[in-house]
Amino acid sequence: MKRIFLATTMTLLASTSVFATEPTAMKSAMSDEALMTTMPGDAVTVTDWYKQNVYDSSENKIGEIVDVLVNKNGQVSAVIISVGGFLGMDTKDVAAPFKAIHASMKDNKWWLTMNTTKDALKSAPGYKYDKTSTTWVSDKS
Numbered sequence: 229m230k231r232i233f234l235a236t237t238m239t240l241l242a243s244t245s246v247f248a249t250e251p252t253a254m255k256s257a258m259s260d261e262a263l264m265t266t267m268p269g270d271a272v273t274v275t276d277w278y279k280q281n282v283y284d285s286s287e288n289k290i291g292e293i294v295d296v297l298v299n300k301n302g303q304v305s306a307v308i309i310s311v312g313g314f315l316g317m318d319t320k321d322v323a324a325p326f327k328a329i330h331a332s333m334k335d336n337k338w339w340l341t342m343n344t345t346k347d348a349l350k351s352a353p354g355y356k357y358d359k360t361s362t363t364w365v366s367d368k369s
Contacts, residue, residue, distance in 0.1 A: 272331075276338045282309055282329065283341050290346040293329075294321060295357070295364070308364060311349040322352040323364065 274296055282291045295308035304326045313319030330341045354367040 272338075276331070277307065277329070277340065280338060280340055283339070284345055285341060285343060288346070290342065290344070291322075291349055293340070296326075297323075297364070308355065309349060311346060320350060320354045321356065321364075321367075322349050323355055324349075 277293050277296055280293050281289050282293060284290050291309040291311040293307045294310045296304055297306040297308065299305045306323050306326055307329060308321050309324055310319045310321050324342065328342055328344075330343075332339050332341070355364040356367045357363075358365045
């Protein structure tokens with residue numbers, strides 16, 4: 229019993245010294261990249277894009293953004309657009325480069341447009357979300 233008590237006491241003493249140095253270690257581990265002191269002036273939230281309609285240049289709805297893809301460098305690289313169908317039935321998900329979506333303000337809301345047509349989106353390669361790998365894969369399995 230004395231050995232267990234002694235071992236527990238020694239472990240607590242050793243861990244106390246580790247915890248005592250942790251704030252210093254945490255402070256040195258935090259770099260200037262870890263936290264921001266101001267918000268970027270040109271930043272928009274993902275909610276300005278996600279689940280938003282996309283229109284063609286004639287203001288016809290051609291799809292809805294159902295996902296925003298971020299690459300390993302943290303940059304938004306693509307969007308997944310759901311096109312066609314009715315009430316979620318027979319829709320097709322296609323990928324488009326993020327830079328193909330043009331955003332502007334209309335009636336105090338974000339207005340997203342693409343220089344393409346609904347038919348062009350419908351004929352583009354389709355993708356489906358694979359929950360197992362948490363990635364988008366070709367729907368031509």
